[in-house]
Amino acid sequence: MTTPSLQDGIDKAGSPVDLLWKPGAEPWTPEVVEREFVGWRQEQAAWHEGVALLNLSHHMYDMWIEGPDATRVLADHGVNNFEKFAVGQAKQYVPVTRDGHIVTDGILAREGENSYLLSGIPAAQHWVQYHAEKAGYDVSFVTDPSSAFRPGGRAPKLFRYQIQGPRALDVVRSAFGGPLPETKFFHSTPVTLDGRAFRALRHGMAGQAGYEFIGPWEHGAYVHEAFLKAGEPLGLVQVGALAYTTPSVESGWIPSPVPGIYTDPELREYRRYLPLFGIEGQRPLSGSHFSRNIEDYYVSPYELGYGKTIHFGHDFQGRDALLKARDEAKDEELRKKVTLVLDPHDVHRVLGDGRDPGFVLSYARHRVESGEGDLVGVTMQIASVDPVGTVLAQTLIAPAHSAPGTAVSVVWGEHPGGGTAPDADLGFPRIRATVQPSPFDQHARTRYRRDS
Structure with a gap:
């Protein structure tokens, strides 16, 4: 039996809005992680007033992009500046359609000269891989889905833990026996903990100091326990799935905007490439604001605050449309x-x-x-x-x-x-x-x- 595509779903429903509109849809929360450990209020207070530990290992897709054309395919389909992108650095990757509508964003980490890791919801990953395969870029892809979609219940390839809050650096110093090397925001540094090697990404959520630690899953349980032990005398609180979803409201990041892919006739082939039962066909629309035109839900990177991320010093899909949007902004x-x-x-x-x-x-x-x-x-x-x-x-x-x-x-x-x-x-x-x-x-x- 042929797997239905996104375009099949649109054709059957009658329109993209008829496909996606689901009144009363339950809001997404991260899978696998406990909904609450000590209560969402206390967990929110931890990163405002003390220190919090968050487990991000299960709810994101990871895609490794490697090969001689890795930088070129990402630059051709994203607005970012790749001239200033150091190994060990991460950026908010922003791909757009030819009309300048955002597909979605993701976290892109440069792991080597021709090697990247793109993490987040899979819409940006689908976009890059489709265009790479269609145009014959010399690049390969390895994808690790989220735990809800990983076949056979196998473990993730990576652990990903955040330590956040005013006392985050105290916990880090305690766990590692001293401070980590000075690291710029959204840059990473290699670290070891009792012989286990991984990376520390300088990162903060909702404006608080902290790190995101990323490494091989086989070290995950040990590292997690070490952080709990180091944080116990400092009042460390584990954050559950409910509280985890809220920092973006304070930090200004808008998660999972509607991809601008549903109406352009030139993207019909792309919609046939996408599965119906993926993020693009299943992420629901709901609320008191309703329009029959899906394009009323599209957004520009400028509206999302990504204007400073857009680098016009290179050619990329959607460049002309964003030049026009810049003037409109x-x-x-x-x-x-x-x-x-x-x-x-x-x-x-x-x-x-x-x-x-x-x-x-x-x-x-x-x-x-x-x-x-x-x-x-x-x-x-x-x-x-x-x-x-x-x-x-x-x-x-x-x-x-x-x-x-x-x-x-x-x-x-x-x-x-x-x-x-x-x-x-x-x-x-x-x-x-x-x-x-x-x-x-x-x-x-x-x-x-x-x-x-």
Whole structure:
């Protein structure tokens, strides 16, 4: 039996939106890891006030890209600057379509002169591999899926642990018997722990100091136990799947935007290459903001804050479209990325029937309205952040409403999708919100780029 493709799914459903629209879809959380260890509130507090340990070993796809054309294929299909990309460095890899819409992003680490590791959700990996195979680049690929899709229940190839928070460096010094070599942000350094060799990537989440340690899976259990032992007297807290999903709301990273691949006739072959039961065919759309046109969900790298990542000093797919988008960004025609701080009283009223609603997480696209009820933006990720005392929403909003302090409202509800008018009055409640900068965390907003 032939495996159905993404294009097969679109044809059967009638449109990309009809395929993807799933009202009330459960938000994604990392697989395998415990949902909570000591409670999501305490786990969030750990990276704000103490030190946290996160296990990232199971939920990401890893793809090794090697060969004489490895740099060329990545540069031809990504906006990044490869002239300044050192071995041991990592970058947010940003591939776009010929129309300048983001496919998705991923973390790209350069492991050798002609060797890279691309990690994250697999949409960017699919994009690179397809174009490499189609055009005959001299490059090879090895993929390790996430634990939910790894055949036979086998272990990952790599462990990946983060130590984050104000006391992160104290735990690192304790575990390794001293400080690690000084390392620039998003650069890595080789380390050993009792003869076990791996790498330490200088990395922070939600603006806090820390490292991400990456190495062979066979060393994973030993390294994890060593970190727990070193962190115990310092109050280290393990972070579960619920709290893990929330730092991006503070750090300004918008995960898993809708790939801009569903409508271009020239990408029909690509859609036939992609399996229906993959990320591109199964990541749901939901929320109070509904459009029958999937292109209304596409985003530009400029809207996501990747403008400084785009390097026009080389030719790449989508370059001309991004030059035009750059002018639109200067002319205030593109949406701005902001953080909405939801009114805590309204959160309790709407989400908790007057009580504390507990943990809130949503990747739904909710309408954001002005005081006059006009659509001015759309939410991209929403989560409770207990140290802030309310719910935050990463949002793309019209420039005229993007100034900090602007009052807006979030329409909370699930549009049923096709068969109901996009602008139908469905009686959904409104949650008042105030526009604030993105990243919301001041350190992430002011230091990430300077330290990189």
